[in-house]
Amino acid sequence: MGIQDNLSYFLNQLPVGIKLVAVSKTKPVKIIEEAYNAGQRCFGENKVQELVEKQPLLSKEIEWHFIGHLQRNKVKFIAPFVMLIHAVDSLKLLNEINKHALYNNRIINCLLQFHIAKEETKFGLDNDEAIHLLESDQYHSFKHINIIGVMGMATFTDNTEQVRNEFRLLKTYFYEMKEKYFSEEETFREISMGMSDDYKIAIEEGSTMVRIGTKIFGERELR
Numbered sequence: 001m002g003i004q005d006n007l008s009y010f011l012n013q014l015p016v017g018i019k020l021v022a023v024s025k026t027k028p029v030k031i032i033e034e035a036y037n038a039g040q041r042c043f044g045e046n047k048v049q050e051l052v053e054k055q056p057l058l059s060k061e062i063e064w065h066f067i068g069h070l071q072r073n074k075v076k077f078i079a080p081f082v083m084l085i086h087a088v089d090s091l092k093l094l095n096e097i098n099k100h101a102l103y104n105n106r107i108i109n110c111l112l113q114f115h116i117a118k119e120e121t122k123f124g125l126d127n128d129e130a131i132h133l134l135e136s137d138q139y140h141s142f143k144h145i146n147i148i149g150v151m152g153m154a155t156f157t158d159n160t161e162q163v164r165n166e167f168r169l170l171k172t173y174f175y176e177m178k179e180k181y182f183s184e185e186e187t188f189r190e191i192s193m194g195m196s197d198d199y200k201i202a203i204e205e206g207s208t209m210v211r212i213g214t215k216i217f218g219e220r221e222l223r
């Protein structure tokens with residue numbers, strides 16, 4: 001199956017209202033164009049350098065999502081155009097995003113990344129850290145960022161019950177945050193969870209955005 005078939009497969013089976021982020025990391029511009037020509041407009045990348053190399057070569061209609069761990073000193077490179085930053089996990093990073101969004105006269109949408117997996121290596125906040133962030137004076141001074149939801153990655157495992165429980169935990173965080181801090185904010189509505197191997201479970205558990213790479217583009221190229 002080609003990229004176009006893979007995309008239509010997803011677009012046909014995703015329930016209405018769930019956004020497909022086509023994760024194009026490691027894939028060349030030509031391949032992204034193929035997906036673009038098949039109608040896909042939203043793409044996800046996880047390396048700043050790769051994203052800033054590709055972005056100028058592709059249509060300005062593309063909505064670029066940054067889905068990886070973002071270093072503070074690299075925010076400035078994507079701030080002019082990025083549509084959504086999925087993995088915000090500190091006040092310092094948020095401060096940097098706010099600063100560069102202001103500089104570019106934009107408001108940048110962000111998701112708070114929560115640590116839901118058992119693995120130590122995955123980034124993200126726990127509940128207390130999120131509360132601390134959202135109750136800080138500094139956060140309230142940010143005028144150029146908009147937190148529109150949460151993001152998380154489940155443990156890489158065949159144990160589907162574990163994956164389901166981790167997605168449930170993320171959904172619980174989402175509703176707690178929504179009730180406590182964003183009840184007036186209609187734009188706080190996104191739960192970014194689900195990848196090629198676990199998107200079905202993620203959707204069953206309330207995902208609003210799935211980030212799919214391999215099942216659209218095939219195995220990743222070596223970087």
Ligand SMILES: *Cc1c(COP(=O)(O)O)cnc(C)c1O
Binds near residue numbers: 068153212
């Ligand atoms: C690579 C990546 C994905 C996509 O992974 P696949 O298993 O290829 O679908 C999703 N989210 C993040 C954060 C990633 O880095």
